[in-house]
Amino acid sequence: MIQLINPNDIHSAADTWNGFIYQGKVALYHVLKLINERDSVDGLHLQLDSLEDFAIIRYENNEPKPITLHQVKAVKSHYYSRYKEAFEKLEQRKDNFPCDDEAYFHLATENEETKADIEDKHAKLKIYEYDGNPYCKIDELQDKIKVQASNCLNKLGLIHLSNDNYLEILCNELESLITNNIVLIHAQNHSPNGDSINKSAYYSTISLNRFRNILITDLTSIQQDKNYFIKKLKIDLNRYYQEFCLESEDEIDDEAQIKLHQYLVYFNSLNNPQFEGFLQKIMPHRHVKFSTLQEYKDNSLLINEVKTAFLSILHGIRSPDEINKIGWTDSLSKKYFPSSIIVSNSSASKQNISIDILNTALDTLIEVPFNSDYVITEGCNVSSIIEEANKSTRINQSDIDILNNSTSSEYDKITKWKKISLIDLEQAKQKLNENNN
Structure with a gap:
């Protein structure tokens, strides 16, 4: 068996996971969008903070093979110069880890350069679009995730479940898949004879069908008890943390x-x-x-x-x-x-x-x-x-x-x-x- 990529050659930032709350939400948005757009997501997996901030991969001879690469930048600056090095890094990643499709860059702030201008300067990447816009503010992303989740319910014949309370429960469950995956990577890294962060992040992928299975499960029977609210409180704390980091980015070295x-x-x-x-x-x-x-x-x-x-x-x-x-x-x-x-x-x-x-x-x-x-x-x-x-x-x-x-x-x-x-x-x-x- 030929190993396509050696995970030890990839530095994972999962031990610090810069901006991972926003990255995780962006990844969830993209996964839901794929479920909406494709007839099937069989064989597709989400990989977090390995080949890139996140990637959609398939397996070839039991080894991950990238389909799309995604770099996410949750910063306030609108200046092109603030992102130039990151744009170049993504292009280099695409050279190092060739993907079936595109390498996408996600912006949280509108850039002074247009989408076309950036893509002209960096021909190996695409600026990701959210409903036709080349960026998505952090405080708008959760609502966009709910819209995608609602669209999924409609596609799956479950539109009768699409109300605000149910979508809140559904998105909590979907987002927990991503948070729990990162915790699992750390647990494996710190266990006796555990894998390295690089290897764990590379192989600990999430099948997109796991997201789909949550979507097709009627969650109305989930009891809104202490365990449910603790999960929600963790999500709240993660969100407050991300907002704090964005608001204080100039002071955080x-x-x-x-x-x-x-x-x-x-x-x-x-x-x-x-x-x-x-x-x-x-x-x-x-x-x-x-x-x-x-x-x-x-x-x-x-x-x-x-x-x-x-x-x-x-x-x-x-x-x-x-x-x-x-x-x-x-x-x-x-x-x-x-x-x-x-x-x-x-x-x-x-x-x-x-x-x-x-x-x-x-x-x-x-x-x-x-x-x-x-x-x-x-x-x-x-x-x-x-x-x-x-x-x-x-x-x-x-x-x-x-x-x-x-x-x-x-x-x-x-x-x-x-x-x-x-x-x-x-x-x-x-x-x-x-x-x-």
Whole structure:
């Protein structure tokens, strides 16, 4: 058997997967478009971040053979010069890995050059079109995916399922195929005697018929329970992360980009109970509940909290002390953990957030994350949560008195919260980023 391409010769960026949320959504859009346009997708597979950001491949003698190559750039710039090197890279990829059809470049921003001008300068590639437009904004892509999914349902004789609620469920299931594939690649890479990232990304492809099978399955019986909403929350967190990276691209250097991607891989690798616990720890001021749609709407991730506080903290502070964990220790052995708290530093805000944290601890018995001494906020400083909360009559002091005299290990979780301080991001950066590895 002749091996057409050696995967060890291909550098996969799956360990950092630059912009993978947008890339994954673009890949899903293209897959759905193929299902709509073709009579059959038998023998077609989606390959992620190997031959290119993604590729449609077929197998020849059990080896992947590219049909189309796709490079995706989720950046804000509209200048041709910002993309010139990437255009040339895609052309080189097409030379190195000849494909049956075309090599496509996907733009998230309208370019100063026309589609025809770019293709004239780079004859070996095509600019991908979305409903006749040579680019697709990040905030418009999800709606376009839903349109393609709806068209698929119509083609498959299932148009009666095509309503907003069902399309939301359907797209979640389709997108999870892609996210789970990347998590699988990492799991294989980190397992004993596991494959390299390059080899895993090259061979861990997804049959397009798996997407089609989801489309033809009636998902109305899927129970919108805690497991469903956890899956949706992961998708939300991924989307917030992508938006944060795009909005902050001028401030995120290569080292910070790798660090943030490693965090994202960690979030996506958590099982459901672990992810639920993680959410509660970064939101100690609110009881995380999402067993119903209303609870999901009322108590889940808030985009401003995640982007303004949590992701800003992860970006602003050095890499964590341990791989696949979040937390830092300063030169005085004090421990820190990030949160999504964005309240101001006013007297009222300090008291209110301290009350919310203590009441949440009383209600949920949440464990102190990373055995923290400090919880990092966007801009609020509280030297002692318990002392600040005690200034108000809204804390049931009799409950606190009982806890003070209790020997229960469960109550110990709450008494530890009483010892915690809140510290704003700028002060945390000074303590953690200076004179630390």
